[in-house]
Amino acid sequence: MKGEETEVELIKEGKRLDGRGFEELRHIKIDVGVLKRADGSCYFELGDNKVIAAVYGPREMHPRHAQDAKMAVVKFRYNMAPFSTDDRKRPGPDRRSIEISKVSREALDPVIMREYYPKMAIEVYAELLQSDAGTRTAGINAASVALADAGIPMRDLVSSVAVGKIDGEMVLDLNAMEDNHGEADMPVAMIARTNTITALQMDGRLTKEEFERGLKLAMGACHQIYELQRTALIERYSKSENKKEEE
Amino acid sequence: MKGEETEVELIKEGKRLDGRGFEELRHIKIDVGVLKRADGSCYFELGDNKVIAAVYGPREMHPRHAQDAKMAVVKFRYNMAPFSTDDRKRPGPDRRSIEISKVSREALDPVIMREYYPKMAIEVYAELLQSDAGTRTAGINAASVALADAGIPMRDLVSSVAVGKIDGEMVLDLNAMEDNHGEADMPVAMIARTNTITALQMDGRLTKEEFERGLKLAMGACHQIYELQRTALIERYSKSENKKEEE
Amino acid sequence: MKGEETEVELIKEGKRLDGRGFEELRHIKIDVGVLKRADGSCYFELGDNKVIAAVYGPREMHPRHAQDAKMAVVKFRYNMAPFSTDDRKRPGPDRRSIEISKVSREALDPVIMREYYPKMAIEVYAELLQSDAGTRTAGINAASVALADAGIPMRDLVSSVAVGKIDGEMVLDLNAMEDNHGEADMPVAMIARTNTITALQMDGRLTKEEFERGLKLAMGACHQIYELQRTALIERYSKSENKKEEE
Amino acid sequence: MGLEIVDDIREDYVYDLVKSGKREDGRGFREYRQISVERDLIKRAEGSARVKVGDTDVLVGVKLELGEPFPDTPDKGVLITNAELVPLASPGFESGPPNENSIQLARVVDRGIRGSETTDLEKLCIEEGEKVWIVFIDIHILDDNGNLMDAAALGAIASLLNIRIPNEKYGVTGENTLPIRDTPVAVTMVKIEGNILVDPNFDEENAATSKLTVISNADGTLSGMQKSGSGGLKEEEIAEMVEIGIEKAGEIRESYL
């Protein structure tokens, strides 16, 4: 969405350049509990996006004056590895990653039972190892699973995906090529069970009708992702159970 | 005072380029209580300088180890808006603004009854919205009134003005053109009632006699400014009183 | 050791360019107690290296959460003055100085009786005023004497020197010319009385045998430096004694 | 701790009011506070606007400087939007580098302008790949009494509408004004106790857990949206907010741009 003219033809014979249909997600791969030091962790692949999320906590909140006497403070840090992007990304937070960290934290806040841990911190880290558009949605999906893996009490999982407009069509889950040459991009996060939207951003230009269509499309895909997240957690849980039994 | 030769003729037929006499101030406009969130505030115009000052406090001092057990700590932050200068100013403090903040704080310290509020902080912010030489004096004038508006106990107001040397003459209240091409600049702050100098800087080259003449000139002008500051505060006070009576 | 070819002939007729033999130190000068404000201090010259070290403490450790409940924390700050190098050094820590600070602190830690001062800080500052290769060893030597001058309880002094390889030969105490065009550089710090190595770095390329020869060479030179450090401290001590007697 | 209790009481007060269909300042749920837009106050800037929405007070200044284009858009000018939540404006703001709130503010305003292709960035190119105008939109918050977003966005577009390009100062030739193709307007709403309130004041903003900013253009299309806050929104609530956002933007555009 760089305000560029769409010079590239992104849809050919009813298919997108990577062969997907309009309402088709990229391939998704979820591994739970991939890190040893973290209290919870998740590796999430969305097409060529590769992200690892880790959760630490609840633990003491520093600095003290930032504690909340009534509930845990959730910290979220979205970070791109220097080699994750086409041009090397300078290490450290930039304005984009600071905004994404805020949006991601607010996407997860509604499901975390923060009131259980007054004055504590729950820290969530999402490291982008490879990026191909949609990184913030991949990060939220990974973080949601990592929170569950860490045993943080949650009302439900959060699932996230973007929709966008390319060549005049509303399509699901833009890749980098589509994002760069498309007309609009709209990341959404949702609590699938209650259809509650917890993150919503829009960028580009859409009519009201396109927006509404896009939102429905995203919500449907969030349900798909939610099932994949649940399955991954159940597998992980049953593995640990089996391990225990073996012992 | 950039060490530049005076190539520009700054005085013509006994008048300065903007038509002022040697001992004439630029127009001054003072509005008290212009901000709602701040505990006290003041908008001050000096020619083309536009500054807003706000005061918060007394309130708890952070960090604790910077508290003074015997009196309140005054913080002063002089800041130029990015659009206030000819070339855009990069946001954030630079060396010049850090020095001006120190000088301005020390100009105000002598009148603030800091001993009333041990361990507390009194925070003063001066935002320069448009600059035309003399910004630090405008900032001190505005801050002094804002402190009074915030109800901070004060021994008196502080008034401030610069004098300088242009085309060999000592004149009052340099504008940017005069400052850039003049031979010396000398900002002064004073407690008018007791003729106590609380800030004094000099830059450029002056004889002892020129310096003494300049100082007298500045002191006289501080008395004028003091009257304007008092009038503005009285007006503000009577307005509030009227309001109360109407209720 | 910049991975550069050795184009410069560094050894002529069995002597180094500055006339030294292979196993010869540069001239060393040690002055103890050169600063008044510091609790202990030492000026150390090693050839053209000039360094002043100062010690403050034991005193309260800030911030608190960095305190160690069982022993004092030693802070070490190696800093180059902007004019100490061929090209002006930008003020402030860079990656090199941060690493050297760590290595120097760990070189001194083993001799400081840190367990005497739980929760306290012992601060060591080494300011490089002029540099000519071997600055970190000069800094460690100076700091070690300054710690003793400050009366910090120590098991022994630490002595430090570098060895290196130039024109195929292992030599002692490289100067800048030798360092820039040499094949390897290896700074060593040692507790002379017990022959305990407390710092060891190597950079360049050495065979195992060259390394072992180099280490022996460095250890021998550390004994020489140790004697000079002791002598300087004894002189300082006797001077203070004489002063006392005179009073 | 004392302050936290006060915050709780204020929140409860806002909730109770809203439940009985009222707002602190007597407005209707769909009603903006008094808006004013003053233009060209800052003569050192190439464009400026001071926007007040109730007691919220925002000064936006636009400066143009010559610089190099980005390598991937060699024929376009550069737009940089920056917001400073200076500590003058609120007891909660602190000195220091931009925090997440000021960054979000700047980036949402920026995206609204880009999304609508408000400025024709190609008109800001002087020499392809070499020299273009860099347009700095600086948002300076003076008094934060809630809903900085709408005030900042309005200030930005109002400033852009009449900038004077400083060709002479920089010794280049070209047109002196910048054609503005659209006028994106931001409308922010919060959800409190199931009700949608436009233009939240400070207490309402604090009390609400969900906030949505909807940026729309003269033709009713959307050019930006941002949900914030630690709560959720339902699809139908969002639809309603979009509806309201477009309508209110139209009213503001008509009155103030």
Added chain:
Amino acid sequence: MGLEIVDDIREDYVYDLVKSGKREDGRGFREYRQISVERDLIKRAEGSARVKVGDTDVLVGVKLELGEPFPDTPDKGVLITNAELVPLASPGFESGPPNENSIQLARVVDRGIRGSETTDLEKLCIEEGEKVWIVFIDIHILDDNGNLMDAAALGAIASLLNIRIPNEKYGVTGENTLPIRDTPVAVTMVKIEGNILVDPNFDEENAATSKLTVISNADGTLSGMQKSGSGGLKEEEIAEMVEIGIEKAGEIRESYL
């Protein structure tokens, strides 16, 4: 305070084990944990390797960009090694600029590569004094379970061994691979209760007061060494560590490079 007691107990546990000739994970003193090297996982990078040593997990990516050479080496490319101990990898890591541990990690890996003259920096020059390849070696720690140094150094050399030079992307001509002249391997050892243990895990690293990293090349020469920790080492201990370091490096080189 509670945590400190736990630390003490863990340390004592490690000491007791070592005294009885054992290690937490059942290894021998001279035994590495299981090593794995996965290459080219990151397609945005010109070279990459994920190295696991036991549960320690490090991802190294190499990116090449065009830039200017240093003035004193106008005919050579530039090598920049950077390490990020991101807070994802350990409860003890914090966000923020690189601290002394990450700086030391990056600098020791960097010196190992330079010392062995692994990369022929002259081959990275495109136009003398004007345009050279800048090689960024970025070490991204994912899981710190001890001995980051060896994993990072192995990841760096494994990444360098098969980088693809992005000539096309930058519109220059030249060879597509970088000849690697040597393969420095780092071997880290700690001294605990008078014993030398290779490849310390997290608890062993914490319990030990002295650590030595020995970097050596295919021909058995040394190209880097770094002692760390607040304890000392004897000459004969160092000699033994160098011996072990060279031997273990040979084994790792053979199996994984």
Added chain:
Amino acid sequence: MGLEIVDDIREDYVYDLVKSGKREDGRGFREYRQISVERDLIKRAEGSARVKVGDTDVLVGVKLELGEPFPDTPDKGVLITNAELVPLASPGFESGPPNENSIQLARVVDRGIRGSETTDLEKLCIEEGEKVWIVFIDIHILDDNGNLMDAAALGAIASLLNIRIPNEKYGVTGENTLPIRDTPVAVTMVKIEGNILVDPNFDEENAATSKLTVISNADGTLSGMQKSGSGGLKEEEIAEMVEIGIEKAGEIRESYL
């Protein structure tokens, strides 16, 4: 807290002494401590001077590098003055970026030099608009026992007086010395209990609420002035201080420059 009480006692001690016409170190009110100026200690610098005023110890080094002029003065060299209050010099100094005290110190020294047009910046131009000498005056404080300002200013002018321009190192041609047109000298005074004391030591500086630095030139003109501290001064006190400042500057100039 303990420290604050000590501070109070020291302050009272200084007050009592001054009231009875005395100073801690036995000096008269108008008397400087012993001054020494050592030149050219630092051979890596193009000029240097170590100035001691009593136990106050300041090292100033001047480095010249080639660089670009400022756009508004294309035919002039650039003078940059920087001061570092390194934590070695005082228990009160902290590591980190320059604070307001070090910035004030550097800026007042800098203005003194500029005000007197000490250096002919046009002589430092090599190629108009392209290449000029950048003169870095770096003030490095070694021991702060009061009155850093006078020591730093004296070190700066003493360093400038005999700099060697490094034409050869940078491969340019030109004169090897810099003509110095004037010799500004700073004299700092404090007011304590109604008395004016020159060259305050550390305790006097802490005890005084008002301090004035007067910088003057060989011909008795003033080229800089700075009041600091949280107290006020009367017109006649300032006049007296200016008088003393010019006189003392003359004495220092004669003895040490």
